[in-house]
Amino acid sequence: xxxxxxxxxxxxxxxPGVQALDHVALQAAPAEIIGLVGENGAGxxxxxxxxxxxxxxxxxxxxxxxxxxxALNVGQSMAAGIAFVHQELNLFDNLDVAANVFIGREPxxxxxxxxxxxxxxxxxxxxxxxxxxxxxxxxxxxxALSIAARQILEIxxxxxxxxxxxxxxxxxxxxxxxxTQRLLEVIGTLxxxxxxxxxxTHRLNELTACADRIVALRDGRLAGHLAKADISPAAMIQLMxxxxxxxxxxxxxxxxxxxxxxETMALTTAAWPVEQVNLTLRQGEILGLAGLIGSGRTxxxxxxxxxxxxxxxxxxxxxxxxxxxxxxxxxxxGIFLVPEDRKQTGLLLDLPIAENVVLASLPAHARAGxxxxxxxxxxxxxxxxxxxxxxxxxxxxAGTLSGGNQQKVVLAKWLSLSPRVLICDEPxxxxxxxxxxxxxxMLRRLxxxxxxxxxxxxxxxxxxxxxxxxxxMHEGRIxxxxxxxELSEHAVMQLAVSRETEDxxx
Amino acid sequence: MTKKDIGLLLLILIVSAAVAIKNPLFLSxxxxxxxxxxxxxxxxxxIGQAVVIMTGGIELSVGSIICLLGxxxxxxxxxxxxxxxxxxxxxxxxxxxxxxxxxxxITRLDLQPFIVTLCGLLIYRGAARFYTADATAGFKxxxxxxxxxxxxxxxxxGVPVSFMAMxxxxxxxxxxxxxxxxxxxxxAVGKNEEAARYSGIPTQRVIVMAYVICGLxxxxxxxxxxxxxxxxxxxxxxxxxxxxxxxxAVLGGFSLRGGEGSIVGVVLGAVxxxxxxxxxxxxxxxxxxxxxxxxxxILIGVLADTQYSKYRKRRL
Numbered sequence: 001x002x003x004x005x006x007x008x009x010x011x012x013x014x015x016p017g018v019q020a021l022d023h024v025a026l027q028a029a030p031a032e033i034i035g036l037v038g039e040n041g042a043g044x045x046x047x048x049x050x051x052x053x054x055x056x057x058x059x060x061x062x063x064x065x066x067x068x069x070x071a072l073n074v075g076q077s078m079a080a081g082i083a084f085v086h087q088e089l090n091l092f093d094n095l096d097v098a099a100n101v102f103i104g105r106e107p108x109x110x111x112x113x114x115x116x117x118x119x120x121x122x123x124x125x126x127x128x129x130x131x132x133x134x135x136x137x138x139x140x141x142x143x144a145l146s147i148a149a150r151q152i153l154e155i156x157x158x159x160x161x162x163x164x165x166x167x168x169x170x171x172x173x174x175x176x177x178x179x180t181q182r183l184l185e186v187i188g189t190l191x192x193x194x195x196x197x198x199x200x201t202h203r204l205n206e207l208t209a210c211a212d213r214i215v216a217l218r219d220g221r222l223a224g225h226l227a228k229a230d231i232s233p234a235a236m237i238q239l240m241x242x243x244x245x246x247x248x249x250x251x252x253x254x255x256x257x258x259x260x261x262x263e264t265m266a267l268t269t270a271a272w273p274v275e276q277v278n279l280t281l282r283q284g285e286i287l288g289l290a291g292l293i294g295s296g297r298t299x300x301x302x303x304x305x306x307x308x309x310x311x312x313x314x315x316x317x318x319x320x321x322x323x324x325x326x327x328x329x330x331x332x333x334g335i336f337l338v339p340e341d342r343k344q345t346g347l348l349l350d351l352p353i354a355e356n357v358v359l360a361s362l363p364a365h366a367r368a369g370x371x372x373x374x375x376x377x378x379x380x381x382x383x384x385x386x387x388x389x390x391x392x393x394x395x396x397x398a399g400t401l402s403g404g405n406q407q408k409v410v411l412a413k414w415l416s417l418s419p420r421v422l423i424c425d426e427p428x429x430x431x432x433x434x435x436x437x438x439x440x441x442m443l444r445r446l447x448x449x450x451x452x453x454x455x456x457x458x459x460x461x462x463x464x465x466x467x468x469x470x471x472x473m474h475e476g477r478i479x480x481x482x483x484x485x486e487l488s489e490h491a492v493m494q495l496a497v498s499r500e501t502e503d504x505x506x
Numbered sequence: 507m508t509k510k511d512i513g514l515l516l517l518i519l520i521v522s523a524a525v526a527i528k529n530p531l532f533l534s535x536x537x538x539x540x541x542x543x544x545x546x547x548x549x550x551x552x553i554g555q556a557v558v559i560m561t562g563g564i565e566l567s568v569g570s571i572i573c574l575l576g577x578x579x580x581x582x583x584x585x586x587x588x589x590x591x592x593x594x595x596x597x598x599x600x601x602x603x604x605x606x607x608x609x610x611x612i613t614r615l616d617l618q619p620f621i622v623t624l625c626g627l628l629i630y631r632g633a634a635r636f637y638t639a640d641a642t643a644g645f646k647x648x649x650x651x652x653x654x655x656x657x658x659x660x661x662x663x664g665v666p667v668s669f670m671a672m673x674x675x676x677x678x679x680x681x682x683x684x685x686x687x688x689x690x691x692x693x694a695v696g697k698n699e700e701a702a703r704y705s706g707i708p709t710q711r712v713i714v715m716a717y718v719i720c721g722l723x724x725x726x727x728x729x730x731x732x733x734x735x736x737x738x739x740x741x742x743x744x745x746x747x748x749x750x751x752x753x754x755a756v757l758g759g760f761s762l763r764g765g766e767g768s769i770v771g772v773v774l775g776a777v778x779x780x781x782x783x784x785x786x787x788x789x790x791x792x793x794x795x796x797x798x799x800x801x802x803x804i805l806i807g808v809l810a811d812t813q814y815s816k817y818r819k820r821r822l
Contacts, residue, residue, distance in 0.1 A: 350697055
């Protein structure tokens with residue numbers, strides 16, 4: 001293996017009351033793919049921010065090419081070839097690809113007007129796009145790119161800055177299987193060109209596929225390393241949580257009843273106006289809804305919950321039609337949605353936990369139109385206890401919680417009412433393994449209590465592990481339904497990528 | 507009262523004390539009553555504006571509405587000879603209707619509040635000028651409406667009724683905004699409309715209601731302003747009043763992004779603006795500097811507030 005060009009040693013970072021990093025060491029050598037794993041709050045982000053020059057460590061040494069620093073600033077970090085692809089992409093979607101790559105350092109035509117040389121810029125970007133196998137051109141507007149393509153664009157931007165260490169922070173959390181596969185190939189290309197990649201992810205299978213070694217953090221300390229031969233999800237989980245996770249998934253207590261709770265009759269959404277969705281959700285089951293991004297899953301969820309009005313068709317709960325296009329009516333019928341984007345649509349980040357929990361049931365916490373602060377507090381307290389929301393108090397702002405605890409607040413909002421149907425759109429995206437297990441346990445408990453759960457997920461392991469049945473969507477329609485006994489990654493993928501023909505051949 | 511409100515109150519007291527020392531006339535009963543009257547008039551408009559700003563919207567047409575409804579009020583009362591309670595109810599219905607129209611255009615037709623109400627500003631001003639053919643509308647010589655006058659420009663124990671009306675409206679709106687379910691919905695919609703919708707809150711209805719409330723309060727203040735000035739010249743009556751209202755709300759801690767602010771704050775904001783007007787008059791500052799002084803104080807106030815919260819954040 002090549003000599004490491006970057007050595008972090010004895011890095012500590014203390015915040016008031018918290019030791020975020022405690023004597024952590026990390027080395028990076030050219031052409032190396034390092035998987036960095038750890039639960040949320042283990043210190044991964046802090047460590048990466050120190051590398052990016054955003055945070056100063058309390059103590060420790062950073063050695064780059066033999067030169068030792070106490071801390072880096074952003075400029076030094078960039079000059080050393082360290083580039084960061086953030087989980088939330090930092091792109092200007094009102095500009096085109098080339099403009100985004102060269103933002104802040106545009107090639108100029110010369111002359112006093114400092115006009116941008118757009119031709120030259122496009123020509124300079126093209127080689128990077130070729131190298132990454134991008135399916136867009138330098139003049140494509142970013143608003144037209146999928147999330148996966150935007151990731152590629154971010155990587156191109158990093159390469160154009162001569163990055164030799166690329167940090168990818170959960171790049172696959174919103175990608176589909178095939179897009180993820182594509183990204184892993186790109187990472188392979190980078191490695192072949194001598195770039196070191198630090199890959200932060202909660203999706204352990206991806207690391208098994210591509211990482212050269214694993215560094216695991218736990219509670220701010222180094223929990224251990226794994227060499228290439230030893231990498232497996234079980235080994236990583238053990239390092240991350242310090243114990244064996246017997247099973248992430250809880251089996252159902254009893255077979256689900258055959259009683260239909262939610263039925264869609266020839267439901268058509270604006271995303272796929274020529275297709276119809278006929279789906280039955282039974283009492284006490286968790287129905288997984290798999291499919292590629294863009295297959296119409298989220299649109300289906302939005303139509304079921306009344307956010308969008310379907311073009312045609314009907315939704316029924318216990319045989320009664322639900323008036324379309326009004327979330328309040330859906331809520332009244334007992335259909336609740338835990339949305340995909342909890343920061344934008346699930347929570348009011350500036351409001352306390354308790355206020356978020358009662359937001360959908362304020363009239364029930366009011367007398368004669370006046371809200372009763374005491375009742376809000378007690379509901380908040382009760383749900384905080386029931387769902388084990390980890391916060392000092394229910395007056396804590398929702399925005400300060402970790403992803404897992406935020407998701408529990410969204411769930412608490414609905415569980416404080418009495419759901420008949422709970423739709424969860426990507427319920428564990430960006431959530432660490434420990435909190436994931438709690439969410440799965442909670443979904444299973446809800447199903448066992450007779451609630452019908454529809455779980456939309458792009459995480460194949462999760463779909464297969466959690467669901468009683470899996471419905472697979474493809475281009476706007478349900479392409480097939482798999483029973484628990486028939487579940488396999490292969491079977492789900494098959495249905496997700498190609499249309500099932502009459503004779504079953506694909 | 508929030509920390510912000512207390513800071514604003516302190517600022518008002520300091521400015522008042524300084525003016526009173528420079529010119530003792532400030533504390534004379536007649537000056538205090540006049541100032542209180544103006545605080546009442548502008549306070550009512552500002553409270554209406556604040557409700558709209560809470561949703562993240564803005565209502566730029568209030569000055570023109572005050573003019574148009576004022577003209578109609580005087581015309582119906584003087585030239586049509588309708589009894590004043592009928593006229594009052596008609597005018598308030600009109601105000602609510604204008605608010606309803608604005609609200610529906612913003613929610614159902616997806617227009618931006620700034621554009622809808624900017625067009626309103628131009629349209630209502632034009633309508634008022636056309637209706638009167640640019641002639642000043644006023645009362646006939648010797649015409650009096652004793653009950654109406656007592657209820658608008660009258661005084662009880664030396665306190666202007668308009669000021670008391672503003673306090674009552676403020677108290678009611680405080681309960682609505684800070685204690686009622688509707689108030690929570692207003693704040694939720696202002697903070698994050700999407701999340702509010704995903705929680706089953708009827709966001710469109712909440713936004714429309716905010717504009718209706720603003721229209722109602724504006725129409726009431728239109729009647730007060732008409733009774734106060736007694737004559738209305740349609741090209742200038744109510745000019746810039748929307749900006750006074752917005753300034754009072756901003757001084758009172760309302761964020762133009764929505765979701766933040768308190769009724770106590772906006773009332774104090776209205777008080778500070780009138781004290782500043784009074785300061786310009788009493789200290790013999792050329793009245794041409796009036797706007798400049800007001801603008802500077804608002805700028806300094808908002809600057810101090812943001813710097814202070816930055817400082818506090820850094821210390822945390």
